[in-house]
Structures are given as structure tokens and as C-alpha cells.
Amino acid sequence: MTTDIAKNKPAARGLPVAVLLAGLSIGFFVAVALATGEVAQLGGQGIVGLLQRMVALGLVALGQTFVILVGSIDLSVAALISAVAVLASHVMQGDPAMILPAILLCLGLCLAVGLVNGVLVAYGGINPLIATLGTGLIVQGVLAASFGALQGAVAREFQVLAYGGVLGVPYSILLLAVLSLAAAFVLDRTLFGARVYAVGGNPEGARLAGIRTERVTLSAHVVASLFAGASGLYLAARLQSGTPWIGRDGIYDLESIAVTVIGGTILAGGKGGVAGTLAGVLLFASLDAAFNMLGIDAFLKQVLRGAIVVAAVAIHAVRTKGHVA
Amino acid sequence: MSPLPQTSSPLRRPARLAVNAGLVIFLALYAAIAFLQPNYLEPGLFMNFLRRAAPLVILACGQLYVILTGGFDLSMGAVATLAVLAASILINGDPETTWAVIGTLYVMGIAVGLVNGLVVAFLKVPSIIATLGAMLSVNGLALAWSGGAARGDLPDNFRNLGRLVWRGVPLVGTLPLAAVVLAGFVALAWWGLNGTVYGKRALAVGDNPRAAELAGTPVAATRILAFVVSAVSAVTAGILIGGFSGVSVNAGEGLELQAIAACVIGGAQLLGGRGSIWSAVFGALSLFALFTLLNLIGLPQALRDSIQGVILIAAVGASLWRTRRRT
Known part of the structure; x- marks a missing residue:
């Protein structure tokens, strides 16, 4: 009897995929570095550079993991990233005293967008793809229309987030690490995390078990928006000033979904976790770095990227019984 | 005298005429357009409207096939871009090759699908x-x-597919070739869903793939055909776009989401099981x-989003x- 319960423990959840994927990514990166003779890439600097490539996409993907786990999806993150980056640089205008107000304002915006998304999906019953595509379009349109009036640059002190560090480790990597650990802790060790898995795995069952499923879905959307905001703030710090297109150009909406799914979180919800998502992000980062070392042209890079996304998901999806949409 | 009418009227209500939601929205929006610009009521301008709307309508018809079977096709815009760029490279200024190249474009599209x-x-x-x-x-x-x-130019006989307009046609006055292509494509797409067994299969697969499989529906074949139709529609749209806007590297950008949005506005249900060709149109x-x-x-422009x-x-x-x- 006890063994039955032990078998269902969530400890093994998603770990094999994550470990395998991370191992493959690192192996590929090392092999390419050795083959092209860019051994410097394997030193401290190279590794830090590799990890830094993960930050922007990693932050969005952590949030995306929450919404996908509850069986929803968020397409508005790309527009939100742009909005946050533009808003942060406009509010700061290079003035360090405005750093805190700017951050609070940006997170407030994210909170609002996340609430709207969550209400539309959870309480309005609108298909999440359509609801978040809609809110994303709204944000993007308002942003593009008002960008002329929203010029500005972030404070020099704020750029420390992207360029500064402690003991050789950039703050941005620490931020990603801390937020990842926090997300993993919330999902694996708290009641909210358990509810997220319950709602995603079987919404009707969760409801019958007394979980207010709408609230959980709503919260997941808020979490996703806040993570997108963190990513936008990081990009603003790195680029000094935001433009209304950084989110869209980075395809952060679709790529964050792709890495989450590559990491073994299933789109139907209820299965997956932070470790897999981070491994997916690591895969993208090491591919990028390796392609750069190999000097592959930008367009061919895109072709390979597309093929690898499909292949990476196919590896664990192919065993699925039944049909997928 | 008898109490019958009172009991039968609520029973009869579900059989009300099913009016497509998209048609209502379209008529309302077009009325607003005509109110601002009364000459949109003339057949000539309406035909011109159809000509410009043709690529989106065709894309939506293709996307609808995929949506009915429960999926999405995000690759449409890229396929349309590929069609435009490939046409300009392959034709390379030689109008003789146009038809062969159009055939090649469809082969490429079908391959992607x-x-x-x-x-x-x-x-x-x-x-x-x-x-x-x-x-x-x-x-x-x-x-x-x-x-x-963007390299090269498209020859006139290729571009005519998108921009040729016949004048002096009885009844409508002007008739753009693109509108004819549009009508032909919609008719074909309608026939595929209503004139063959495929339509029922697509709805069954989209509604419940497991049940459809148990009932003997070839689920995989139904799914695959939907993606092929979608890619073919993307190539067709690409040819029309190349016709009236010329060669550009972002010819098809964002069209896939517009096509999905169009189907949904027309009342098709995402993840399958409900919708008709009129939802897309x-x-x-x-x-x-x-x-x-x-x-x-x-x-x-920006606020349009x-x-x-x-x-x-x-x-x-x-x-x-x-x-x-x-x-």
C-alpha cells in the first residue's frame, strides 16, 4: 500500500528529460567548441556568456511554464516584454532616483495584464490562445501608437543588472537562478504548486476536490505576466532603452512555449516543471552559441532552429498514445 | 383554445435560423464603411474590396480545415512568403516559365503541408x-x-493573377481576376467540406479523435490532408499577394494569426468540432x-492591432x- 503512494510521488517528475536535454546541450556546445578550436569558450568567460544567453528567454519561459501547467497558454508575453522595456526606460529617463518607481510601475502593468488575461481565460471561458493573443495585440498597438511620446533611457545604475556582477557571476544570472529556484520551490513544495498540477491534470477533478480552479488559473496568468515583466526589465537594462519591437523580434511568445514543451511540460497541462524548461532554454542558448562559433549564416540558423524544435519535442512526444491536436 | 401553442413555442425555438456570426459582423462593418464612403456600395469598389481581401479569405479557408480537425497552422505566413520569394527567383524575369513555376510553388507548399x-x-x-x-x-x-x-521582379503574366481587372463586364462592371480565384477557391473548399465525406470526418476528428478512430475514421489521413489544404491555400494567397504588392521578404508576416483570428470571429471553435466554410469566409x-x-x-496604423x-x-x-x- 505504501509503495503505491511512493510511486506517485512527484520527485521524479520531469527530471530525466531535463537531465538528458541539459547533457545533450552541454555536450553539443563542448564538441563544437573543441571542433572549431574556440577553447576559450569553455573557460569561465565562455560559460558565463552561455548562461547569459539564457536569461531573457529563461525568465519568460519560467512564467510560461506556470500557465502551461494549468492547461492554459500565454501569447501576450512578447508584447508585454516590449511594453515593460519601453515603460522602464521612459519613466527612468536616466535618473537613478526613478529606478524603484519605474520597476514598481512596470510590475503593476504586468499585474494588470496578467489579471485581464486570467479573468478572460478563467472566468470568461475564452480560449487562452485567443484571449492572450487579443491582449497582446492590444498592448502592442497602444505601445506602437504611443512610442513617439515614450522615448527615454534607463539609468546607468540600472544597467548594472545586465552588466554588473559579484565574484564574476553577473547579477542577471543570479536573478535567473534565484527566480528558478523560487519557481521550482513553489511548484514542488507549496499548496499552490500542488493545485497548479491538479488543475492542469484534471480540472473537473480539481473542482470536485474543492479547489477553486479559476483562482489558480488566474494566479498562473499573473505569475506569467510578472516573469515577462522581469524579462522586459532585464532587456531594458541590457539595451539601455526599450523599443516596441524587442519582444516581437525575439519571438519570445512562441519560443517560450517551445522551450517549455521541449522541456517535457505537456500543453494539455498537469505534467512538467521548471527543470525541463531551464534545460530547454539551455538547449536554445547552446545552439545559438554553437552556431555562432561555426559561423552559420543567420537564415540557415533559423532553419536548423525550427527543425530542432520539432525534433526535440518529437523525441518524447512520439511515445504518446492516442492523438494530439 | 387549446394550450398547445404555449408549450410548442419554447420547443420550436432551438430550430431558429442559424445565421453565421461572421456575416452579421461583416454586414455591420461594411455598413459603417459605406456610411463613411458611400461609393463603397458601387459594385466596382466592392469588387476592389474583394480583390484586396482575397488572400486573407483564402488563407482563412485553409486554416479552417486545420482548425476543424483540432489543430493550428502557424506556418501559413512563412509559406506565403516562400511562394512570393521563390516565384521571383525561379521565374527570373522570364514570363514563359510562369505556369511551370506556379506548379513548382504548389509542389513546395504540398511538401510543407x-x-x-x-x-x-x-x-x-x-x-x-x-x-x-x-x-x-x-x-x-x-x-x-x-x-x-527581395530580388528580381515578377513578370506581368504572374502579377496579373493578383492585379488584373476586367472592365465592361455585365452586371458588375469590373471584375478582378483575384475575385474569380477567390470564388473558385472558396467553392472548392466548400465542396471539400460539404460535397465529400471529408467534412464529416474532419468534424469527427476535431471533436473527439479517439471516438472517430473507433468509428473507423482514418484520423491520421484526415489530419494530414488538412495541413496540405492549408499549405495549398497559403501558396495561393502568396501568389495573389505577389501579384498586387510585388516581391518583399515580409510578404506573409503575421498572416497566420490573422487567418486563425478570422476563423474564430466567424464562429469556428478552436481545438475542433465546430465551424463551417462560411466561418472562415x-x-x-x-x-x-x-x-x-x-x-x-x-x-x-499602430492602433489597428x-x-x-x-x-x-x-x-x-x-x-x-x-x-x-x-x-
Whole structure:
């Protein structure tokens, strides 16, 4: 009897995929570095550079993991990233005293967008793809229309987030690490995390078990928006000033979904976790770095990227019984 | 005298005429356009409207096939871009080769559709990921092939497909070739869903693939064919776009989401099981009428996205509200 319960423990959840994927990514990166003779890439600097490539996409993907786990999806993150980056640089205008107000304002915006998304999906019953595509379009349109009036640059002190560090480790990597650990802790060790898995795995069952499923879905959307905001703030710090297109150009909406799914979180919800998502992000980062070392042209890079996304998901999806949409 | 009428009237109500939601929205938007610019009521301008809306309507028809079977096709825009760029490179200024090249374009499109379908049906990759991968790859391929910039020009006989307008046609006055292509494509798409067994199969697969399989429906074949139809529609749209806007590297950018939005506005249900070809046609016409209207009002280009977002959410919300009231 006890063994039955032990078998269902969530400890093994998603770990094999994550470990395998991370191992493959690192192996590929090392092999390419050795083959092209860019051994410097394997030193401290190279590794830090590799990890830094993960930050922007990693932050969005952590949030995306929450919404996908509850069986929803968020397409508005790309527009939100742009909005946050533009808003942060406009509010700061290079003035360090405005750093805190700017951050609070940006997170407030994210909170609002996340609430709207969550209400539309959870309480309005609108298909999440359509609801978040809609809110994303709204944000993007308002942003593009008002960008002329929203010029500005972030404070020099704020750029420390992207360029500064402690003991050789950039703050941005620490931020990603801390937020990842926090997300993993919330999902694996708290009641909210358990509810997220319950709602995603079987919404009707969760409801019958007394979980207010709408609230959980709503919260997941808020979490996703806040993570997108963190990513936008990081990009603003790195680029000094935001433009209304950084989110869209980075395809952060679709790529964050792709890495989450590559990491073994299933789109139907209820299965997956932070470790897999981070491994997916690591895969993208090491591919990028390796392609750069190999000097592959930008367009061919895109072709390979597309093929690898499909292949990476196919590896664990192919065993699925039944049909997928 | 008898109490019969009172009991029968609530019973009869569900049989009310099913009016397509997209048609209502389209008529309302077009009325607004005509109010601002009365000459849109003339057949000539209406035909011109149809000509410009043709690519989106065709794309929506193809997307509808995939949506009915429960999936998405995000690769449409990239396939349309590929069609435009490949046409300009392959034709290379020689009008003699136009028809052969158009054949080649369809072969390329069908290949992309087949890959999408096979990946979804047999590798079990969710269609949103499979077609996202195809979108990245096809876009990259098109750009790598053309060197990242629009090259060459399309000959007149190719461009005519998109921009030729016959004048002096009885009844309508002017008749754009693109409108004929549009009507032909919609008729074919309608026939595929209503004139063959395929339509029933697609709805069954989209509604419940497991049940459809147990009932003997060839689920994989139905899925794959839907992606092929979608890719063929993308190539057709690409040819028309190349016809009236010429060669550009972002010819098809964002069209896939517009096509999905169009189907949804017209009342098709995402993840399958409900929708008709009229959802796609009137949804796309509504969306295009909305763009035209916003243009006439003189709203900044950028705000159009926002309005589109609002309409999208409102249309889905309204259809949900209707179905809830009915049940």
C-alpha cells in the first residue's frame, strides 16, 4: 500500500528529460567548441556568456511554464516584454532616483495584464490562445501608437543588472537562478504548486476536490505576466532603452512555449516543471552559441532552429498514445 | 383554445435560423464603411474590396480545415512568403516559365503541408509546436535562398493573377481576376467540406479523435490532408499577394494569426468540432472590413492591432455567451 503512494510521488517528475536535454546541450556546445578550436569558450568567460544567453528567454519561459501547467497558454508575453522595456526606460529617463518607481510601475502593468488575461481565460471561458493573443495585440498597438511620446533611457545604475556582477557571476544570472529556484520551490513544495498540477491534470477533478480552479488559473496568468515583466526589465537594462519591437523580434511568445514543451511540460497541462524548461532554454542558448562559433549564416540558423524544435519535442512526444491536436 | 401553442413555442425555438456570426459582423462593418464612403456600395469598389481581401479569405479557408480537425497552422505566413520569394527567383524575369513555376510553388507548399501533417500525426508533436518549427524553418529557407532581400521582379503574366481587372463586364462592371480565384477557391473548399465525406470526418476528428478512430475514421489521413489544404491555400494567397504588392521578404508576416483570428470571429471553435466554410469566409471578410474601416477613419496604423485584439476577444466572448444562453 505504501509503495503505491511512493510511486506517485512527484520527485521524479520531469527530471530525466531535463537531465538528458541539459547533457545533450552541454555536450553539443563542448564538441563544437573543441571542433572549431574556440577553447576559450569553455573557460569561465565562455560559460558565463552561455548562461547569459539564457536569461531573457529563461525568465519568460519560467512564467510560461506556470500557465502551461494549468492547461492554459500565454501569447501576450512578447508584447508585454516590449511594453515593460519601453515603460522602464521612459519613466527612468536616466535618473537613478526613478529606478524603484519605474520597476514598481512596470510590475503593476504586468499585474494588470496578467489579471485581464486570467479573468478572460478563467472566468470568461475564452480560449487562452485567443484571449492572450487579443491582449497582446492590444498592448502592442497602444505601445506602437504611443512610442513617439515614450522615448527615454534607463539609468546607468540600472544597467548594472545586465552588466554588473559579484565574484564574476553577473547579477542577471543570479536573478535567473534565484527566480528558478523560487519557481521550482513553489511548484514542488507549496499548496499552490500542488493545485497548479491538479488543475492542469484534471480540472473537473480539481473542482470536485474543492479547489477553486479559476483562482489558480488566474494566479498562473499573473505569475506569467510578472516573469515577462522581469524579462522586459532585464532587456531594458541590457539595451539601455526599450523599443516596441524587442519582444516581437525575439519571438519570445512562441519560443517560450517551445522551450517549455521541449522541456517535457505537456500543453494539455498537469505534467512538467521548471527543470525541463531551464534545460530547454539551455538547449536554445547552446545552439545559438554553437552556431555562432561555426559561423552559420543567420537564415540557415533559423532553419536548423525550427527543425530542432520539432525534433526535440518529437523525441518524447512520439511515445504518446492516442492523438494530439 | 387549446394550450398547445404555449408549450410548442419554447420547443420550436432551438430550430431558429442559424445565421453565421461572421456575416452579421461583416454586414455591420461594411455598413459603417459605406456610411463613411458611400461609393463603397458601387459594385466596382466592392469588387476592389474583394480583390484586396482575397488572400486573407483564402488563407482563412485553409486554416479552417486545420482548425476543424483540432489543430493550428502557424506556418501559413512563412509559406506565403516562400511562394512570393521563390516565384521571383525561379521565374527570373522570364514570363514563359510562369505556369511551370506556379506548379513548382504548389509542389513546395504540398511538401510543407505533408511534413506538418506527418509530424503531427505520427511523431505526435502538438500542431502549435510542429507548425512553429515549420514557420521558423520555411522562413529561414526563403530568406537564405533569396539572400535576405527581395530580388528580381515578377513578370506581368504572374502579377496579373493578383492585379488584373476586367472592365465592361455585365452586371458588375469590373471584375478582378483575384475575385474569380477567390470564388473558385472558396467553392472548392466548400465542396471539400460539404460535397465529400471529408467534412464529416474532419468534424469527427476535431471533436473527439479517439471516438472517430473507433468509428473507423482514418484520423491520421484526415489530419494530414488538412495541413496540405492549408499549405495549398497559403501558396495561393502568396501568389495573389505577389501579384498586387510585388516581391518583399515580409510578404506573409503575421498572416497566420490573422487567418486563425478570422476563423474564430466567424464562429469556428478552436481545438475542433465546430465551424463551417462560411466561418472562415465571413470571418476573414469581417477582419478585412475592419482594417478598411480603421483606414478610412484615419486611425494610426499602430492602433489597428489594438482594435483587432478587442474585436477578437469580443467576438469569441459573444459566441460563448450565445451558446451558453442556448443551453
